[in-house]
Amino acid sequence: MHCQNSEDIIMDGYVVPQYGTVNFIVGDMGLDPKVWEDPMSFKLERFLSDENDGKTFDITRSKEIKMIPFGAGRRICPGHALAMLHLEYFVANPVWSFEWKAVDGDDFNMEAKQGFVVTIKKALQANLLPRFWRKLLLYILIFSTF
Numbered sequence: 753m754h755c756q757n758s759e760d761i762i763m764d765g766y767v768v769p770q771y772g773t774v775n776f777i778v779g780d781m782g783l784d785p786k787v788w789e790d791p792m793s794f795k796l797e798r799f800l801s802d803e804n805d806g807k808t809f810d811i812t813r814s815k816e817i818k819m820i821p822f823g824a825g826r827r828i829c830p831g832h833a834l835a836m837l838h839l840e841y842f843v844a845n846p847v848w849s850f851e852w853k854a855v856d857g858d859d860f861n862m863e864a865k866q867g868f869v870v871t872i873k874k875a876l877q878a879n880l881l882p883r884f885w886r887k888l889l890l891y892i893l894i895f896s897t898f
């Protein structure tokens with residue numbers, strides 16, 4: 753993402769001239785320990801907003817600029833609502849439909865491989881068990897006992 757300023761400014765000791773472009777990496781902001789506690793831990797609850805008893809999350813960050821996968825302000829991604837639906841139906845649902853277990857002996861490693869896009873260095877080997885079949889097996893087991 754990038755932003756442009758309407759006048760000369762000094763940012764963190766650097767002069768940014770008027771209409772200069774500042775590029776910043778949102779991914780790095782997500783790993784900043786000054787912003788996020790224990791940034792490398794998988795803690796989904798960190799994204800919950802304080803509003804509504806901490807039961808919602810604010811993806812557009814209208815109050816503070818902290819988690820901004822779609823940018824913020826007037827140049828925010830206009831497709832963010834559509835993107836969220838896609839993510840729910842084509843990423844979250846398929847992931848959630850399976851129980852994931854690392855293959856025995858596979859050490860889970862989050863080390864990153866740099867490239868045009870950042871990928872995982874060592875592919876995760878996982879066994880997937882459809883949650884639906886687990887439930888079905890459970891029902892068969894329960895009803896077969898009667």
Ligand code: HEM
Pocket residue numbers: 753754820821822823824826827828829830831832834835839
């Ligand atoms: C997971 C999916 C997506 C992500 C993470 C994403 C993220 C972003 C980000 C970070 C920006 C830059 C915002 C800024 O400069 O402040 C952007 C801009 C934009 N996005 Fe997306 N986007 C996604 C999906 C989509 C979709 C589905 C559409 C259209 C259907 C879309 C259309 C656009 C357009 C037109 C802009 C330029 C807006 C402008 O410069 O005024 N994006 N997006």
